Each structure stands twice: as C-alpha cells, then as structure tokens.
Amino acid sequence: MKRLCFATNNRHKAAEVSQMLEGKFELLTLQDIGCHEELAEDQETLEGNSRQKAEYVWQHYNVSCFADDTGLEVEALGGAPGVYSARYAGPQRSDSDNIRLLLQNLAPHQNRKARFRTSITLILDGRQHQFEGTVEGTISDAWKGDKGFGYDPVFVPDGYDRTFAEMSSEEKNAISHRGRAVRQLVGFLKAL
Template identity: 55%
Template sequence: MQLVFATNNLNKIKEVQALIPNHIKLLSLNDIGCFEDIPETQNTIEGNSIQKATYVKTHYGYDCFADDTGLEVQALNGAPGVYSARYAGEQRDANDNMNKLLSELEDKDNRAAQFKTVITLQLNNKQHTFTGICEGDITYTENGKLGFGYDPIFKPKGFQQTFAEMDLALKNNIGHRGKAVLQLVDFLNS
C-alpha cells in the first residue's frame, strides 16, 4: 500500500515515517510532482487538514492524508491556533513566531497551552479524521535544539524538558502528532 503524506516538511515526514508500518510506503508531495502551495484557507485546524487532503485527492488522484497542527495558548484565547505557522507573518519563520509568542506572554502568569494535530485521511473515496492533543506549558526561554516550530518553548505536562530537548521516540510517544498518527495507523491496520 502507498499513501501520500500531503507535506514537504521533512521534519514531519521523519516523525511520521517512524510510526507508520513498513508495509505502507509513504510518499511526499515532491514524490507525486506536487510543487504548488496547497491552499490552507480555512479558519480551523480541522478545516485546513480536510482542505489539504481533499486537494491532493482531487488534483492528483492519490489516497493520502494531510495534517494541520496548531498551538493553542489559554492566556491568548487559543491563539495562535490555526495561524501558528504564520503567527509573526507570511515568512513562516519559527524564531519570529516564538519571539512574538514569548513577547505576548511576557506579563502573563498562565502559561498553559496545548498542541493539537488533526489528520485527515482520504482512502477509497472516504474521509476519516484523527485528532491528537498534547497539553503543557509555554516556557519563558527557548530550550533545546531538537524538533522544529515551537518545540523549544513547549514543555509537555509531566515533563521537565521541552519537545526540543526530547529524542524523537519520546516526542512521538507523548506528542500530539504521534497520538494522531497512531490513531491513523490503528485504523489502517483494522
């Protein structure tokens, strides 16, 4: 079986590939010749996930799955949420995003946040969604060099290190994307 993962983010592909069974061949957007930016114009994480998976199935004909992830911070009424990747602007720079978020939380005691990933699977002309959530807190400073995005400032509940200080196996085991991917894998194996 082969499935397209509707992303060209090599970090995401690496994380997901570690969880997908060997009998499933994972293809990236590059592998199928999709070089355009897939629209992400919905106002929810779920909506963007569905939009991306539908786009690949409609325009390229492949069974596929797409994910969308957002960081939802309590003190900011759920922001950056669906706008997490471009929180500090269309340049989608992780450092700019982290700096903006830390700046906005400067005078806030409530640092509670959660990462939310929604995966939409388009398989045999049916659509299925899977959601993974990881609760935690936003740190005051960046810590760690592993991971990507907001990982250096997100400390999962029950842990003393940020995602960027964890190895991939631990992050996949407790993280939002790992939880959603495991639901996807369970579904594919059933």
Template identity: 75%
Template structure:
C-alpha cells in the same frame, strides 16, 4: 509495500511520521507524486485546513493521502496562535520569529498553560476520515533544546520537565499531539482489509 501520500513537503514531518509507520507503509511526499503547487490553508479551523489539503490531493492526483494541520493554543492568549501558528509572526513562516512573538505576548501573563492540537484528514478510496491528537503543557520562558521544529523549544508537555526540543524523536513521538493523531490513523489503517 502499501503507498500512502502525506500531503506535505515538510521533511521534518515526513521523517517524524515515517518513523511512526515503522516501515508498514511507503510514505510519499507531495513532491513524490508530482504535486509542486503550494496547498492552500485558508480555512479558519485546523480540521478545515487538513480537509482542504487532503481533498485537493485526492481530487487532483487520485492518490490515497492524508494531511495534517497543527496549532498551538495558549490559554492566556485566548487560544492563539491556533490555526495561525505557522504564520503567527508573518507570512515568512519563521519558527524563531513565531517563538519570539509568543514569548513576548506572554510576558505580562502569569498562566503559561497551552496545548498542541493536530487534526489529520485521511482520504481513502474517496472516503474521508478525521483523527485528532492533543497534548497539554506549558510554555517555557526561554528556548530550551535544539531538536524538533516549530514551537518545540518552548513547549513543555504535561508531566515532563523537558521541552519537546530536548527530547529524542522517539520520546517526543510517544507523547506528542501528532504522534497521538498518527496512532489513531495507524490503528484505523491496520483495521482496513486493503489500502
């Protein structure tokens, strides 16, 4: 089976993406390739962060890999938290703290429109490729559901009544930002003569 490193140690992301790959590739984590350092995410765009992580793994471990960065962009907050979504409430990177800060920030705003955007950078045999996935939606006024991670309990995708955290993994992956970006990546990989 072909191997591909996903430049993360986030087990939720690994599980989510492994399911999308449907056994076509053996997905390796950073730990699997012996990378134990924390990868920098200090760029000011999602694309920059995903590129920075994927390039680091390729250059230092010589492994075909891809990295992602995701941001929640809220219209009423001028696109915040955006590239700072994971550490919106501080360096502790707590999902609950981030959600609480978001809900508090939106209290005085009527519009709750938002979008999730994922940028994926693939390094394949020393060539770089980028993919993007976007899903529009709204921010709920309170937590709903106990599945998923990050902002899933308060994000309601357009055309749905449930938050991502109320959906099954299959339902979420079919419409999510990461799911859409991954489908672009998977279509690209399937078109390659070899990996």
C-alpha cells in the same frame, strides 16, 4: 504494501510520521507524486485546513492521502496562535520569529498553559476520515533544546521538565499531539 501520500513538504513532519509507520506503508510526499504547488490553508479551523489539503491531493492526483494541520493553543492568549501557528509572526513562516512573538505576547501573563493539537484528514479510496491528537503543557520562559521544529523549544509537555526540543524524536513521538493522531490513523489503517 499500500501507498499513501502525506500531503506535506515539511521534511521534519514526514520523517516523524515515516518513523511511526514502521515500514508498514509506503509513505510518499507531495514531491514524490509530482505536486509542487503550495497547498492552501485558508480555513478557519485545523480540521478545515487538513481536509482542504487532503481533498486537493485526492482531486488533482487521485492518490490516497492524508494531511494534517497543527496548532499551538495558548490559554492566556485566547487559544492563539491556533490555526495561524505557522504564520503567527507573518507570512515568512519563521519558527524563530513565531517563538519571539509568542514569548513577547505571553510576557505579561502568569498563565503559561498551552496545548498542541493536530487534526489529520485521511482520504482513502475516496472516503474521508478524521483523527485528532492533543498534548497539554506549558510555555517555558526561554528557548531550550535544539531538536524538533516549530514551537518545540518552548513547549514543556505536562509531566515533564524538558521541552520537546530537548527530547529525542522517540520520546517526543511517544507523547506528542502528532504522534497520538498518527497512531489513531495507523490503527485505523491496520484494521482495514
């Protein structure tokens, strides 16, 4: 079984991805490879951040890996919070603070259209590949549901009347931005 590091310390993301890999790959986390430092995310794009993290792990730990960066892009806010989604309300990276600020900033707007976008960079034996997944939707007026993380309690994907936080992980993975990007990654790996 091929060993692959997911360059994250976010247990929620690791669990989602591990479930999607269906045991076909041994998924390691940063902690598993002994990487305890905070990986930089100081690029101006999601693609740049995912590449920066994957390159760091490859260069310092010599482990095939993939890294992701995800952003919520809200049309009425000119694409914000975007690359700053995790730290939208400040460096404390609080999901509840981020949601409160998002709803506050959206309050004067009628347009609630948004999309989640995930960029994944894979470095496999030194060769780099990128994958992207998106899901379109809207931002609800209030928090709904208690599953998921991040902006899940306020994001309603197109074609649904529930937020991501009201869906089971299986339902969410079937349609989510990360799920779509990971399926591309897994398809690529299976074709090798």
